[in-house]
Amino acid sequence: MTAVAAPGHLPLVVATVSLARLSPRLLIDPKDLPTELRDGHVVVGNFDGVHRGHQSVVRQAAEPAHAAGRPVVALTFEPHPRTFFQPDQPLFRLTGRDEKARQLARAGVDATVVLTFDRALATEEAEDFVAEVLVGRLAAHTVVVGWDFHFGRGRRGSPAFLAEAGPRHGLYVEVAPPYGGGTPVSSSAIRDHLAAGEIQAAGRLLGRRWIVEGEVVHGDKRGRDLGFPTANIRLAPETRLKHGIYAVRALVGDRIVDGAASYGRRPQFDDGAPLFETYLMDFSGQLYGERLRIELASFLRPEERFESVDALISQMARDVDAARAVLAAPEDPLAPSALA
Numbered sequence: 001m002t003a004v005a006a007p008g009h010l011p012l013v014v015a016t017v018s019l020a021r022l023s024p025r026l027l028i029d030p031k032d033l034p035t036e037l038r039d040g041h042v043v044v045g046n047f048d049g050v051h052r053g054h055q056s057v058v059r060q061a062a063e064p065a066h067a068a069g070r071p072v073v074a075l076t077f078e079p080h081p082r083t084f085f086q087p088d089q090p091l092f093r094l095t096g097r098d099e100k101a102r103q104l105a106r107a108g109v110d111a112t113v114v115l116t117f118d119r120a121l122a123t124e125e126a127e128d129f130v131a132e133v134l135v136g137r138l139a140a141h142t143v144v145v146g147w148d149f150h151f152g153r154g155r156r157g158s159p160a161f162l163a164e165a166g167p168r169h170g171l172y173v174e175v176a177p178p179y180g181g182g183t184p185v186s187s188s189a190i191r192d193h194l195a196a197g198e199i200q201a202a203g204r205l206l207g208r209r210w211i212v213e214g215e216v217v218h219g220d221k222r223g224r225d226l227g228f229p230t231a232n233i234r235l236a237p238e239t240r241l242k243h244g245i246y247a248v249r250a251l252v253g254d255r256i257v258d259g260a261a262s263y264g265r266r267p268q269f270d271d272g273a274p275l276f277e278t279y280l281m282d283f284s285g286q287l288y289g290e291r292l293r294i295e296l297a298s299f300l301r302p303e304e305r306f307e308s309v310d311a312l313i314s315q316m317a318r319d320v321d322a323a324r325a326v327l328a329a330p331e332d333p334l335a336p337s338a339l340a
């Protein structure tokens, strides 16, 4: 993270997320924007998942912006406002902050601005948000929101409010219509698909395969004895991914490696805390401490307790074959790889 002093202003914190390939520009709580991001088209939303509905909002902003030579900036909030308002209700996030910024960049934004969602922001009047944030800090030319996005104290900043208030502040406003026909694509529908192990259905709504991310941690060192070492990642406890075995693809450094993964509590051994464990095919190397991004291609089977460890090992070999076959098949064109 670097602090850039803009003349006459507080330092602007610019975090460049370390990524294998995509390096989205991410600005956290900036006081204002660097010149090249001002006078842009700003898309505002929570964007959890950056699904096809979100992508269509970004497109609606990006096409005219880039045609006019203006930047596209996504404005989003962390933590998710729902977590701020309902801290006791776990929220299964589809994308963490950094993955959200990466996927927004893939969808066409030039930079993502993250504002910390705290009491001050939650209680700010919608009118003040327009004046202070959209006009003041972001110097927006145009603001684009989805049809159902609300902001400001008491959620009074509806799309209709913005369409009325924006021009009074010198802003053009566009409201993107629902995407996805009769049932608009929604983050909650995607969460439900993942909870049911319906990986391809989730991928079709996301417009890409769902990706998990995390640092490789130590496990019980049992995998190597089974003949299948697994790189273990702890997912957020709110994650509602169905427990079971998956065909996956991982980004390891700058290589894409096929794998078979298990998400669950290892009923064969310890029924411990859920872990996402990936056996990488035709790979050897030390991965502890590395950050992996892993996309899920298909659910293979539920996790089980077998009559013997040998029976589990035979099944794992069959799982790896099944994963190879799934990954060799042509990709679903509606849910392509988004790792690179």
Ligand SMILES: Cc1cc2nc3c(=O)[nH]c(=O)nc-3n(C[C@H](O)[C@H](O)[C@H](O)COP(=O)(O)O)c2cc1C
Binding pocket: 218, 219, 220, 221, 222, 223, 224, 226, 228, 229, 230, 232, 245, 260, 261, 262, 265, 266, 267, 268, 269, 277, 278, 279, 302, 303, 304, 305, 312, 316, 319, 320
């Ligand atoms: C393809 C695959 C299938 C697995 N299937 C099961 C299973 O059915 N039941 C189970 O208890 N654990 C299953 N596991 C998890 C293994 O038990 C776990 O990876 C092993 O205990 C190694 O743990 P460690 O990483 O802590 O050493 C599976 C793992 C993989 C990679």
Ligand SMILES: Nc1ncnc2c1ncn2[C@@H]1O[C@H](COP(=O)(O)OP(=O)(O)O)[C@@H](O)[C@H]1O
Binding pocket: 216, 217, 218, 219, 220, 221, 222, 223, 224, 225, 228, 229, 230, 231, 232, 278, 279, 280, 281, 282, 283, 284, 285, 286, 287, 288
């Ligand atoms: N093909 C592979 N797939 C996954 N991890 C591998 C592979 N080859 C080597 N490793 C390394 O081995 C570790 C996993 O070995 P394992 O015995 O399962 O230990 P742990 O219980 O700590 O996960 C991984 O974290 C990684 O550093």
